Amino acid sequence: MPDKPTTIKEIAKILKISVSTVSRALHDHSSIGLTTKMRVKKLAAELNYEPNQRAIQFLHGKSFVIGVILPELSESFFSTAISGIEDIAYKRNYTVLLAQSHDDAEREKLLVAKMKSQGVDGLLVSVAKTTSTYEHFEVFKKLNIPIVFFDRIPPIKDIHYVSSNLKTGTFEAVNFLLKKGHRTIGMINGPGTLVATHERKEGYIRAMTANRLKFDPSLIVSCDLSEDGTIKAMDTLLNHKRKPTAVVTFNDYVALFAMRYAKSIALTNLDFVSYANLPIINYMDHTPIASVEQFPYKQGKKAADILIDLINKPKNESGSEQAYFNIVVESELVLSNRK
Amino acid sequence: MPDKPTTIKEIAKILKISVSTVSRALHDHSSIGLTTKMRVKKLAAELNYEPNQRAIQFLHGKSFVIGVILPELSESFFSTAISGIEDIAYKRNYTVLLAQSHDDAEREKLLVAKMKSQGVDGLLVSVAKTTSTYEHFEVFKKLNIPIVFFDRIPPIKDIHYVSSNLKTGTFEAVNFLLKKGHRTIGMINGPGTLVATHERKEGYIRAMTANRLKFDPSLIVSCDLSEDGTIKAMDTLLNHKRKPTAVVTFNDYVALFAMRYAKSIALTNLDFVSYANLPIINYMDHTPIASVEQFPYKQGKKAADILIDLINKPKNESGSEQAYFNIVVESELVLSNRK
DNA sequence: AAAAGATGTGCAAACGTTTGCGCGAAATTA
């Protein structure tokens, strides 16, 4: 018995009144008599009437759905972020249409098109690594559908975005190590192609200069983030004429590799600081003594909030130039909570 | 200039033909002349015409959207699963409407209602821990919208579900330890309220009896999964008159706590087997020598596939009883890949 | 030359809801 859902029409027919009256009654419109309202509402409740959202969305071209395109849902950073996004969406009565690009530019393009045809009210995107052209996002602009970029920001003008700044966290991290008495601090950095690599480096330099110390570029070695690469980087650092007493690693994986390696060669007096991307690191035997936290949950919330604000913003306030949100969520040093 | 999207009407007007002709031309309907088709398609392309999905969905009451309600998006198991779900949805041209219940029965109820009003074609649910009534799912049944339950299955009849069976994996795990020469195997199990706890126990017992060994219930201790609880459980096991030489732990966190504790009391000759829920465990210093894998990605894919099959199934084949999919994805023992 | 078929196109209804406008009846005012 595939019960077709009750419609406003049926209510009207049963009560022998017009559909418009029913509609207005259900919306407590002032021009409908009290008795009529009661009758309509009572019957609607009995028949389990629920407005057909598809019809409503179609009517005013609004869906209360935001699209979210992320590179990898299984990556901890993104899955934490989507949790924040969904929480805000839920709170503000929106729903989340989710898709992952798997860092494939082609798939991303298709997804953007799909999101558009699904009629999302706004789009939240963390762009794929392989994405190098950005016209597929332009379409949204033309249709006046807001996009907020998130974490991975395309290098184009006039966009809204939320991202984290690793400079401050790295600054704090190096500063923390200096305060702790370290004078020679190594850094295992990532490939030069990543923005994140440069931000780390800058934070490092700033901390040194802020403490009136000379910056030695050879104490920063880049690394392909593999285990072997990490070991090579560690060797470079350990053979440095000024052997570091502390190391800042690009991420938790690199930290793990490095710590394991240090242990394997019976090196114990080395402090590590890393970047928090693994929820588990605090549970482990050897943990970095501190972590630079990027707050993906918070970032996700922020991005979703901005997007929904944009959706509900009065259209094109005449005269005033479009203002772009460029929110930077500062990263922060968090000390390890292990005793 | 908020370019309103091109509609079929405008094309018709410009070409001075009727909307129906345009529609048919775009669909390559056989009754439309070749020249007309060409003209229509050419203009449509020029105007970047794209059919308004909302209108189409409204017309046929189909949305090509599946709803997914999970307890926690940031939990590794679920975020891996959603990745699989999305991959299948993408492949089969569906989109995923995502929400998390945070294990709150009330929020789950609201989400189910929201999914319904959003007009999803099907629903995929892993029920919240606190959910104890199940009427909110009945509505979908009445409307003939399929639901597939996933991992956390409600205790009701006549439902489709995909879940994993930990019996087989646990059997393999214990069997593996026995083959390795262990004769006294402890198990740190979870609270008795969880199905998963019983499945683990059963797998354990089966392995013992399959090897014609006596099962000693006191070698299975339950635990609240906290660090303190784990340590207590470990103490119980280590003080057992038959001190275990290997331990199966309820999950990776418990494994970590237990291994850390063992190490802290200088206990080294203990083998651990755990259940894979943390992607990182293989990178660590001390890892379990093997893990029972539940394949959340695969489970997600399977569940999505079944759901979409159900959506596209010819309605109510008359006479034949409704068949329910009860898919059990067997768990498997995976040896640690660390040398 | 008339009937039949094929071909190309348009009309209009349908999907469920909202909303501006108008109209009759009752209630108020002058």
Added chain:
DNA sequence: TAATTTCGCGCAAACGTTTGCACATCTTTT
């Protein structure tokens, strides 16, 4: 009592698309 206002409700259009049906023109068959 007549003029005006208020109240309660219905009509119909609109959103964009698909589709059954009918109609006209042209081509073929008898």
